[in-house]
Amino acid sequence: MAEQKKILLVDFDDTICQSVFLKKVNDFLGTDYKIEQFKEYLIDSIVPEDRRKEFFASFFETDPYEKLPLIDGAKEALKKLSKKYDIYVCSSCVMLNSPKSSARLFSSKYEYLIKNLPFLDPKKFIFTSSKQLVKGDVIIDDYFSNLKGDIEQKFLFDSYHNKEKTEEELKARGVRRVKSWQEVCDILLNE
């Protein structure tokens, strides 16, 4: 009998694909901000208060993820990893300030994955805001709060908003920082 593959849970935003908020904020404000200029998770907080409503309306006018690039190396890495791991993409799709419009995010992320990572099994896409209920053997996520609980290997995917998390904080939760998809492969395929 074939050996059962380990379950690898992979986050979507800022782990598989680049920041949708950076793109949308730049489109909306006509700016050219780079991701390195942000430290806080909520990039849209740069939009002036009195234009927020207009910003969120424009966010959903077109497919938000349509032209968004993948994070460097994600496709090649996930393809290699899929030979050894059972990959589940686990992503939150409900925006707290726009729950009614968020239906669009479910279809947008689904279509993005089908188009950009066609080798992944769509039956293994988990769209939920209750990530803590999803269990696996390995998890990769850029959001530190999502890395908890009884999971064998937890990886924090390096991102603009998590750079200030210290080694001590990571260690206390059994989390290891990874700086690229290449590093993920080096660890999970070789160690």
Ligand SMILES: [Mg+2]
């Ligand atoms: Mg994320």
